[in-house]
Amino acid sequence: MSKKLNAVIIGPGNIGTDLLMKMKRSEWIEPVWMVGIDPESEGLKRAREMGIKTCAEGVDGILKHVVEDDIRIAFDATSAYVHAENSRKLNELGVIMVDLTPAAIGPYCVPPVNLAAHAQNLEMNVNMVTCGGQATIPMVAAVSRVQPVSYGEIIATVSSRSVGPGTRQNIDEFTRTTAGAVEKVGGAKKGKAIIIINPAEPPLIMRDTVHCLTEGEPNQDAITESVHQMVAEVQKYVPGYRLVNGPVFDGNRVSMFMEVEGLGDFLPKYAGNLDIMTAAGLRTAEMFAEEAANGTISLPERG
Amino acid sequence: MNLQGKKVRLHDMSLRDGMHAKRHQISVDEMVSVATAMDEAGMPLIEVTHGDGLGGASVNYGFPAHTDEEYLGAVIPKMKQAKVSALLLPGIGTVDHLKMAKELGVSTIRVATHCTEADVSQQHITMAREMNMDTVGFLMMAHMVPAAKILEQAKLMVGYGANCIYCTDSAGYMLPDEVTEKIGLLRNELPENVEIGFHGHHNMAMGVANSLAAIEAGAARIDGSVAGLGAGAGNTPLEVLCAVLDRMGCETGIDLYKIMDVAEDLIVPMMDQPIRVDRDALTLGYAGVYSSFLLFAQRAEKKYGISARDILVELGRRGTVGGQEDMIEDLALTMAKQKGLI
Numbered sequence: 072m073s074k075k076l077n078a079v080i081i082g083p084g085n086i087g088t089d090l091l092m093k094m095k096r097s098e099w100i101e102p103v104w105m106v107g108i109d110p111e112s113e114g115l116k117r118a119r120e121m122g123i124k125t126c127a128e129g130v131d132g133i134l135k136h137v138v139e140d141d142i143r144i145a146f147d148a149t150s151a152y153v154h155a156e157n158s159r160k161l162n163e164l165g166v167i168m169v170d171l172t173p174a175a176i177g178p179y180c181v182p183p184v185n186l187a188a189h190a191q192n193l194e195m196n197v198n199m200v201t202c203g204g205q206a207t208i209p210m211v212a213a214v215s216r217v218q219p220v221s222y223g224e225i226i227a228t229v230s231s232r233s234v235g236p237g238t239r240q241n242i243d244e245f246t247r248t249t250a251g252a253v254e255k256v257g258g259a260k261k262g263k264a265i266i267i268i269n270p271a272e273p274p275l276i277m278r279d280t281v282h283c284l285t286e287g288e289p290n291q292d293a294i295t296e297s298v299h300q301m302v303a304e305v306q307k308y309v310p311g312y313r314l315v316n317g318p319v320f321d322g323n324r325v326s327m328f329m330e331v332e333g334l335g336d337f338l339p340k341y342a343g344n345l346d347i348m349t350a351a352g353l354r355t356a357e358m359f360a361e362e363a364a365n366g367t368i369s370l371p372e373r374g
Numbered sequence: 375m376n377l378q379g380k381k382v383r384l385h386d387m388s389l390r391d392g393m394h395a396k397r398h399q400i401s402v403d404e405m406v407s408v409a410t411a412m413d414e415a416g417m418p419l420i421e422v423t424h425g426d427g428l429g430g431a432s433v434n435y436g437f438p439a440h441t442d443e444e445y446l447g448a449v450i451p452k453m454k455q456a457k458v459s460a461l462l463l464p465g466i467g468t469v470d471h472l473k474m475a476k477e478l479g480v481s482t483i484r485v486a487t488h489c490t491e492a493d494v495s496q497q498h499i500t501m502a503r504e505m506n507m508d509t510v511g512f513l514m515m516a517h518m519v520p521a522a523k524i525l526e527q528a529k530l531m532v533g534y535g536a537n538c539i540y541c542t543d544s545a546g547y548m549l550p551d552e553v554t555e556k557i558g559l560l561r562n563e564l565p566e567n568v569e570i571g572f573h574g575h576h577n578m579a580m581g582v583a584n585s586l587a588a589i590e591a592g593a594a595r596i597d598g599s600v601a602g603l604g605a606g607a608g609n610t611p612l613e614v615l616c617a618v619l620d621r622m623g624c625e626t627g628i629d630l631y632k633i634m635d636v637a638e639d640l641i642v643p644m645m646d647q648p649i650r651v652d653r654d655a656l657t658l659g660y661a662g663v664y665s666s667f668l669l670f671a672q673r674a675e676k677k678y679g680i681s682a683r684d685i686l687v688e689l690g691r692r693g694t695v696g697g698q699e700d701m702i703e704d705l706a707l708t709m710a711k712q713k714g715l716i
Contacts, residue, residue, distance in 0.1 A: 224433045226700045231491060239493045243468040263432055266465040270490040271693030280700035282433040316707040324433065328704040 074364040077141050079104040082148035083114025085235055086171055089337035090349040099360035103140050106133050130157045137164045144356045150237050162195045165371030169352050170198040173244035179252040182354045183304035184212045190358045193368045200252040201245050202344035203227030205351045210281040210327045211257030213301035217293045222284040223259025228267040230274035233342035277343035279329040289325050308354040309347050375590055377624040382589050384626050385419040385597045392603035393425035394666040395649055398438035402448045408640050409449045413456040415632035421459045422449050428460055429467035434699050450479040457481040464494045469501050476505050486512035488695045489519050492527035496534045503535030511536035514696045517547040521559045538569040546577030546606055546659040550587040561592030571595035574610045577659025579651050581610030601637035606665030607655035613637045654682045661690035670699050674706035679715050
């Protein structure tokens with residue numbers, strides 16, 4: 072019997088397509104369906120060409136196949152507006168939902184910080200925060216696990232070409248969701264997030280700056296070591312995650328300057344913001360699959 | 375140039391753009407006394423916000439002496455005729471800040487995006503319009519793209535509900551011919567009921583000349599700041615512009631001597647450093663770099679031993695846009711490493 076869990080991807084845009092390309096290489100997750108709403112969409116055509124089943128009737132069109140195709144994991148790469156309904160319908164059928172929208176109805180998941188806990192609890196809906204959150208919250212956590220952080224601030228700079236219409240129409244969701252997760256997952260008492268979109272050509276690689284204000288004098292050696300360890304953890308699933316400068320210490324300010332280069336699967340390598348989301352989402356599903364294979368968790372019963 | 379009989383609405387920036395030059399440390403008392411004196415002098419519109427707009431309080435841009443709520447709440451009730459505006463940069467501030475500003479009595483909201491990214495302003499412009507605010511779409515760093523691109527982006531903002539569009543020379547890079555071309559195209563192509571505005575910086579000493587070119591090409595609103603208190607070499611100095619427009623017979627409704635006194639007696643004494651076209655401010659204009667980078671680059675020079683001019687030129691070469699202040703320390707660190715200084 073295969074240890075792989077079968078998956079459906081909802082939303083055949085940039086995120087969904089990049090996710091599919093990465094999933095094709097996964098030892099733990101098997102992509103089976105791509106769901107969209109427009110039969111003529113480029114994304115569904117691409118998915119068909121890549122040999123997976125497609126459905127253009129939205130999530131409702133896939134429900135009848137869930138048991139028959141033994142779908143266990145769903146990735147939602149649509150929008151915050153429709154996510155709650157998608158999740159409810161699929162959770163009812165025992166499908167674990169990995170939420171790549173900013174809806175955040177389930178707990179935030181940043182793999183090197185709290186994925187293990189979510190997998191052990193068999194959370195049926197986990198939210199992947201935002202690209203900026205995935206790139207920066209590990210750094211906030213790397214500082215806050217050494218000493219209390221009273222304030223964490225992140226600045227994500229992304230290339231114009233890598234930011235889709237969904238993010239643009241609701242950019243406030245990005246700042247709110249990211250700031251919330253800087254607090255809840257990063258461990259900062261207060262969080263702040265800023266996003267800058269830069270149209271330079273050739274497009275710039277995603278850049279992220281993380282500032283933490285520590286309570287008391289920062290323990291420089293311990294923080295530096297913790298930051299380097301955390302960078303290595305993220306590099307396990309995003310090889311192009313790099314600490315360019317820092318940690319820099321200035322009074323109680325600790326700053327890290329990051330660069331995130333993607334694998335260049337669907338969008339070119341500059342779009343590290345896309346990669347870090349899809350890689351984190353896939354890593355999350357893989358851990359659920361590993362835990363299920365180990366028998367640490369039991370997937371919902373199916374008749 | 376004939377501006378005889380034209381009317382223009384001047385918009386003061388000293389209590390918002392001037393926050394950059396003051397490291398966001400203007401006191402509430404200073405805000406109130408400057409705004410009250412400008413109100414008395416007939417300034418129709420005064421912007422009061424953190425330099426980087428609502429929600430700008432941050433490590434990245436600087437924590438202000440007081441919150442936007444405190445400044446707006448103190449200034450607005452004191453105004454007899456002047457209206458107060460606030461700036462909002464999507465990606466930094468949110469619609470929550472917008473609602474707060476509206477509740478405190480802000481009448482004009484200016485939603486600012488980089489000149490190619492207008493589509494991030496939809497939710498903010500739409501909401502401001504729904505709340506019946508005077509809603510301005512503010513296209514920053516407008517020197518970086520051709521006029522046709524500015525027009526395309528302006529049309530997006532008008533579509534979301536903006537009733538005024540600004541061509542914003544954030545870097546103080548433009549020369550008058552470029553202003554004429556861009557403002558002229560916007561005026562010719564946008565609906566008549568949409569006003570056009572120009573926001574200049576004085577980094578190439580073109581603030582006044584560019585503002586005149588903008589008025590001639592059809593701009594109805596001109597930004598500047600009294601005594602030029604603003605980022606870089608400052609904004610277009612408004613008392614100077616008032617005097618020039620007075621001589622040209624262009625109406626502003628502002629009392630020239632009173633606004634000269636605000637500049638000399640209230641604002642100049644507030645300045646932490648002379649605001650003039652020094653070597654670094656000139657570099658901003660020459661290399662086309664966002665004006666508020668100035669003091670950050672000078673601080674990085676002190677800390678890491680890399681000249682502010684070299685940092686600014688490299689930031690220009692990389693195509694950095696407004697808000698990327700974090701790149702300054704990052705770049706200074708990288709340059710210092712390359713030179714073996716750290």
